[in-house]
Structures are given as structure tokens and as C-alpha cells.
Amino acid sequence: MSGVAKMQPQAGRRPSLEFRPLGDLMIDDSYQRSIDSGPSQSLVKRIARAWDWGLCQPLNVAKRDDGALYVIDGQHRLAAARLRGDIFDLPCVVVASRSADDEAAAFVALNQQRRPLSKLELFKAALAAGETEATVIHGALTQAGLSVATTTNPDSWKPGQVSNIGGLEYCVRQYGEKILRTSLLAASVAFHGQVLRYFGTIFPGIAAGVSVHGVAQGDLIGMVLGSCDQSEWRDAINRAKAEQPNLNMRDAAVLAIGRAIAEAMGGEEHRHG
Structure with a gap:
């Protein structure tokens, strides 16, 4: 059809949508941002204090060859759920990962695509x-x-x-x-x-x-x-x-x-x- 941009081939594998126990979800500090800062801790406490499932978007999670699950996007939500103590699993978009380098690249891409609200x-x-x-x-x-x-x-x-x-x-x-x-x-x-x-x-x-x-x-x-x-x-x-x-x-x-x-x-x- 004229006027339609040519699409590139699909990349990567289709993810699965799963609820995963909090204990299964890990953070790789080699590419993830620290959430130990004051603003991050304030955000975690605010999410935990007024938890709303309607606002909880699925976490983006990488599944490595050994089955380990690493959070690419959503560690504030994960930390808030752990802080509450009454949440036992979270919705996750789980995609196969070849390496931590792949996950780091996905982390960068996700954050570059995210446009802050005005x-x-x-x-x-x-x-x-x-x-x-x-x-x-x-x-x-x-x-x-x-x-x-x-x-x-x-x-x-x-x-x-x-x-x-x-x-x-x-x-x-x-x-x-x-x-x-x-x-x-x-x-x-x-x-x-x-x-x-x-x-x-x-x-x-x-x-x-x-x-x-x-x-x-x-x-x-x-x-x-x-x-x-x-x-x-x-x-x-x-x-x-x-x-x-x-x-x-x-x-x-x-x-x-x-x-x-x-x-x-x-x-x-x-x-x-």
C-alpha cells in the first residue's frame, strides 16, 4: 500500500505473560540502577503505601538459560511489593535472554522509548x-x-x-x-x-x-x-x-x-x- 512505511522484520522471541513469585525475581546490579537513593526509596514507599493493582504494570523480566529470572524494568514495583509483605507474586512479561549484555541493551532501549508525561x-x-x-x-x-x-x-x-x-x-x-x-x-x-x-x-x-x-x-x-x-x-x-x-x-x-x-x-x- 502506498504511504505505508516499510516494516522491519520482527526481532526477538515472543514473551510469555506469567505471575511469578517475588522470591524468583532477581536484580542484576551490573546494569540496573541503584534504588538506594532518597528519591528512589521515597518512590518505593509511596507505591507500597498506596498499592493499586490497577496501576501495577507487568514487570519486564529476562529468563536466562539456567532458568533464573532477572528484572529488566520494574524493580521499584518489586521492591514495593516486598516492602508490603502481603503480596506474593507479580505479573511479568518474560522473554528469553541470551546474556546479561542482551538484558542491558533491552534496559537501555526500554528507558529510551519511555517518554515522560508533560x-x-x-x-x-x-x-x-x-x-x-x-x-x-x-x-x-x-x-x-x-x-x-x-x-x-x-x-x-x-x-x-x-x-x-x-x-x-x-x-x-x-x-x-x-x-x-x-x-x-x-x-x-x-x-x-x-x-x-x-x-x-x-x-x-x-x-x-x-x-x-x-x-x-x-x-x-x-x-x-x-x-x-x-x-x-x-x-x-x-x-x-x-x-x-x-x-x-x-x-x-x-x-x-x-x-x-x-x-x-x-x-x-x-x-x-
Whole structure:
């Protein structure tokens, strides 16, 4: 058929799907990563504490010529099952192995093929699961007339779509829900009908400004934001970073937008003085 990529011949042997006792499953330290580190041990304890069979993917296991079974992928799940003490076997995809070198090559290939989930994908899953933080963020976006982008590709975004999930999570954790809602509403008014291409760069400054001056100043902050387009704010943030190279982009946004809000607040005080 035209347009169909030519397929390479199948490689390797078909695996078997088996439940194997924990005591039969071994780890080859010559190619496996150590799980003695703090983050790995935290992961093992988290999996063990809230074990969910619906989340337990089969382990990828190599069967050597002598019948020994070595885990290629899944040692955190294995360690968590052992830690619990009430799990006696695990589902495994068992494939014949010619050598430890073959297993190491499979280990590398499996990890190279694995694409980590983006913040956007994790947020959508958390929202579907009803997690509190995701629900709060979704509600704040909806109230502001905004929505979550369908992809991380800005060329596909429609007006009012945002993808800076990490920034919104930081805002909730650092400042709380009221600041998030006010910040999103101010941005929605300022950039109404626009594709929010630089929203992730600008938003930390908005949230910090609302936090400093209070939710009652949300309308004024929205007017300040609307006085420049997004690319002008991006340029102002870049200038702030150039002035103080030790700043990260978040702090540069806080500085640049904070200056503009402070100037506007000063003007308001002068007119009402």
C-alpha cells in the first residue's frame, strides 16, 4: 500500500505473560540502577503505601538459560511489593535472554522509548481523577473564561488557552486560590481574545503583584497588563533579567511587572491624595 512505511522484520522471541513469585525475581546490579537513593526509596514507599493493582504494570523480566529470572524494568514495583509483605507474586512479561549484555541493551532501549508525561498531560489526568489542586485550577480558569490548551505546541493554541500548568500550581501553593482566581481574571481581561503565547513567562509577575497589592486591586492590575501587549511584557522581563543576570525568569517577571504595578498604584494615590 502506498504511504505505508516499510516494516522491519520482527526481532526477538515472543514473551510469555506469567505471575511469578517475588522470591524468583532477581536484580542484576551490573546494569540496573541503584534504588538506594532518597528519591528512589521515597518512590518505593509511596507505591507500597498506596498499592493499586490497577496501576501495577507487568514487570519486564529476562529468563536466562539456567532458568533464573532477572528484572529488566520494574524493580521499584518489586521492591514495593516486598516492602508490603502481603503480596506474593507479580505479573511479568518474560522473554528469553541470551546474556546479561542482551538484558542491558533491552534496559537501555526500554528507558529510551519511555517518554515522560508533560505537566499538561499530568494535569489532565489529575483533573479526571478529581484531585483537589487540579479541580481548583480548572475552576479558576473557567471563572476567568480561560481553558487548558490541548497540546504544548503554541502554534495550535486558540485564544484564551493556557499551558503553564506548573506556574498555576506554584501560584496555588504559594499564594492560595483567591490570588490565583484574581490573577487569571486580570490576565483574561488584559489579553482578551489573544493567543496567550507568552503567558507562562508573564504570569508569575501577575500573581506576585496581586499577592503584594491584594485582590481588591485586581481591576487596576488588569488595566496595567492591558497597557502593553504580551511581547512587550516579555521584552520588559528580558530587560529585567539582563539588568540582574542572577535572576531566574520567574523573579525577572516579578520585578518587571511589579515595577509597572507600583508605578500605577503611585499614580492612583496621587490622583486621590
